[in-house]
Amino acid sequence: MIPVVVKNVIEEAQNIVRLVLGSRDGTDLPTFEAGAHIDVHLPSGLIRQYSLCRLQVEPQYYEVAVLKDPQSRGGSKEVHRLTIGDELAISAPRNHFGLVDSPRHCMLIAGGIGVTPLLPMAQQLQQQGRSFEFHYCAKTPEKAAFSGTLKTASFADKMFFHFSQLADSGRMDMVNVLSRHAFDGELYVCGPADFINEVLSQARMQGWSEERLHREFFAAPEPLEQESDNAAFQVKVHSTGELINVSEDQTMFEALDQHGVFVAVSCESGVCGTCQTGVVSGTPDHRDVFLTEAERQQGNWVMPCCSRAKSKILELDL
Template sequence: MIPVVVKNIVEEAHNVVRLVLGSRDGSELPAFEAGAHIDLHLPSGLIRQYSLCRLQVEPQYYEVAVLKDPQSRGGSEEVHRLTIGNELAVSAPRNHFSLVDSPRHSVLIAGGIGVTPLLPMAQQLQKQGRSFEFHYCAKTPEKAAFSASLKTASFADKMAFHFSQQADSGRMDMVSVLSRHASDSELYVCGPADFINDVLSQARMQGWAEERLHREFFAAPDPSEDESDNAAFQVKIQSTGELIDVSEHQTMYEALDNHGVFLAVSCESGVCGTCQTGVVSGTPDHRDVFLTEAERQQGKWVMPCCSRSKTKILELDL
């Protein structure tokens, strides 16, 4: 963990604050590329993942922007109670949502607070002189973090704002936006789960290739399964051969933890990728939103915090 101090707090929109986090001793923080996120270790012990929302201008600072979510499990509310001078800890940046090194045009689509990882992507694309367009969807300008600064950014000519509750704006026409570049672009989308799924579904209908669809979820969609869909199974530990029962009321992580098998877990909903574990044999029942469709089909990885097994035994690389 890296010790940091809250250097500044800025209200970026209604219920959205931007934290400027600086190293405690003024030393440089680990560098990162657009799309990266950090684990923020809060005073209560909660750990939450937040996208780094701006490229570093000074190497001793990170910036994150956090929406106070009414459905919060406590993390965003605690962030909004922080004050300047509070001491925290963060992880080194990790990136599962990086820009593809490609000459293709990039289409960035943000829904609400999903703007945070896309903003540094726009900065990086602009810096590299690459072709892109940036669509920002929100209810109103007052609820759209960074909307004022984006209108005057160096890439302002590439911005398109879609405010669903503003008469002279309205919702984004997904068909129009996605049909223009279906064969020659990379798509990057972030926002609420339903928003992401709608964009990806429409992109597939417009003929976008799966490998050019890039997304990052902040939260999992509401689960479609209830507990009656769960079946008991066993997890096999490859290194020891031990078989551990997983009941229909347990997650793999809970069963492993009860038997003293350590597994790093953070979000517990299949969003962040912290618990990603290799699969040796068996067929996972994927219930995460972290893995891509191609990765799910390969069956080489599973998220034990939420996913289950379609076979009676799932052998893990533990």
């Protein structure tokens, strides 16, 4: 855990604030690469993950930008109540959404607050002299965080804005945009779950291969109707051989926790990857959005906070 202080609070757009977090003693914070996020431990005890939205200019500061979500479980509303001088604790940066070391053209596509991990990606790509373009989709400029900054950034010539509620702008033509680099590009997309799924679906239709599709969800999509039909199963703890029953209305995490088996959990919806656990045997029923399709097919990992089992017993590396 790293103690930090809120050094500044800036309103970036409607219902979006940017926090500047600084180390309490002025020492340097751990370095990170574009795409990284941190766990923020809020005063209430809630833990939330937020992308670091700018590369460090001064090593003792981090910046995050947070949308006040009307569907929030409390985290974003609490962030919007923070003031300068408030003390928090954060984790060291983690990165599951980093840039691939590739000579291919990079296509960054942001939907709304999904701009936050992509902005430092654009900064890093510009610094490295790599080929890229950045598409930013939002309703209006007033609701688009960093839109003014991005229009004057060093990579402004690579920016494309798509404001759906402006007549002279309109929605992004996904087919046209995605078809241009279907066979020589790396795609990075972040935003609302439905937006990400639509971009990925269109990309696959245009011929993008799965290994060149990179995404980060901030929230899980609405569960499919059939996912409400849960069946009971058992979890086997590999280190002890203990079998734990998981009922139809329980998550694996809840069942394990009741039996004193610790699994670190944060988002509880399969988004952040905190609870990722190895699978020794059995077949997971994946319900997260963290693992890639290839990782799901391999069946080596599962998210106990939300996923279940297709087999009667799922043995976990615990």
